[in-house]
Amino acid sequence: MNILIDKSSMIPIHQQLYQQISDRILSGLMKEGERLPSIRSMSESLTLSPMTIVKVYQQLEDHGLIERAHGKGTFVKRKDLLKNTQKDDLSNPYQWQISISDYLSRSRFRYNPSLSAGYSGYNLSIASLNHQLLPTKRILKEAYSLLEKNLDSLGKYGPVQGDLSFRETAAQYLKNKGIVTSAQNILVTSGAQQGISLIAHTFVGPGDIVIMEAPTYPGAIDIFKSRGATILTVPVDTEGMRTDLLLSLCDKYSPKLIYTIPRFHNPTGYSMSQRRKIELLAIAHHNNCMIIEDDPWSEITYSTIKAKPLKSMDTLGHIIYLKSFSKIIGPGYRVCAMVAEGSILDRLIAAKANLDSGAPLLTQKAIIPFLESNAMVQYLRQLNLTLSYRRDKMIKVLKANAPTGVTWTIPEGGVVIWVTLPKHFDIDSLFYRSVADHNISFLPGTVCYANEPEFNHLRLCFSYLDEDELEICILSLCRLIRDMMEHQGNHSPLPMI
Secondary structure (H helix, E strand, O other): OOOOOOOOOOOOHHHHHHHHHHHHHHHOOOOOOOEOOOHHHHHHHHOOOHHHHHHHHHHHHHOOOEEEEOOOEEEEOOOOOOOOOOOOOOOOOOHHHHHOOOOOOOOOOOOOHHHOOOOOOEEOOOOOOOHHHOOHHHHHHHHHHHHHOOHHHHHOOOOOOOOHHHHHHHHHHHHOOOOOOOHHHEEEEOOHHHHHHHHHHHHOOOOOEEEEEEOOOHHHHHHHHHOOOEEEEEEEEOOEEOHHHHHHHHHHOOOOEEEEOOOOOOOOOOOOOHHHHHHHHHHHHHHOOEEEEEEOOOOOEOOOOOOOOHHHHOOOOOEEEEEEOHHHHOHHHOOEEEEOOHHHHHHHHHHHHHHOOOOOHHHHHHHHHHHHOHHHHHHHHHHHHHHHHHHHHHHHHHHHHOOOOOEEOOOOEOOEEEEEOOOOOOHHHHHHHHHHHHOEEOEEHHHHOOOOOOOOEEEEEOOOOOHHHHHHHHHHHHHHHHHHHHHHHOOOOOOOO
């Protein structure tokens, strides 16, 4: 276990240590039953006071992450939710690998039963569309015709920056969203996740300050933490990121990068107001920092109000814009258009060349005909109607069955609802019971916080399950929440995860 402590950081040393160990445990990078270093050995290896280690271990034990066995040591307590995952075994021939140190800080988004090949339960966790809603047959039919005429192109390496025809199609698509750009300013990545990773590996190093919303997309947290960034967070409300608090942070610290999801924010579903977009861009100009504008779901809207991306207001190249096409037409395509300018784009292209020499040509070619056709417009129109109905159905079931004290957002777009439980509620306990007893997974809100997580939120996706399954799962979840709240009222112990 490689622990990096920055004694010059504004984050207290004990909090840095707690965060790194807890992240590894909650990510599944440290397995159930794995021994932690002794207080003395960790104190010596990190040159920290033994009392600091004692304090951190006590915090971890209080939160149910570790347990101490008298005379034997301190061990990870976390229970494995997946019955089919590899079990620790003293006879395991790969046991020696534990001694190989790594530089992963957390991968909490990865450690999710719904993302496992062995998981066959009801998935309220993953923000993705049901396969029956996707235009797969139409895309494949049109792609086959195009590729048949261009078989020679698949026998060559494509440009590192991405297929020119696709970039031209993407530029026209983005123009319709209010972003005036060209193929020369677009870099194609294998999904938005790779886009974020590419930016982080190019521009973010140990100690660099990255500002994120709280809560936010867990995959982005994982990436910035893996780079050793100092992450500062700004809460969101119904108008998006609190720019007044962001301004106060920037008065004290110099951020290198701000990560935001301004349109149908993940996980809350809120959208940034025009006023705050203007303020955010002004803050970036004043501080000479970059903004990553992540736009996964802006096409999925249930409101007649149209809002242009933040990038449409950017004249000085502060914003790196990410438009994932995988979310709206199928995650298997893994295609994202990154828009940037100047030397920032040049360096990102160089980094992309180092990484994989360019995104797969086949998927770029495959989706061009559909993106250029009127079928795309018709598809999105019908998709919005279908998902609006699903959203309303989930909210209706929550209103009729959720216990008093449970609240939720009503998103005007996107595919998720952010549910808040009473302050005393432990979401990890609910997650354990939900998966173990009902085979229903959701996204615990704790994974959506880079620092100081809140333990009483969960994210529910209404686009992945069949409609009948959706209603059954929300009913079961409401009953389980009610049961656990009643047991808490009777002071009965809850299972810890």
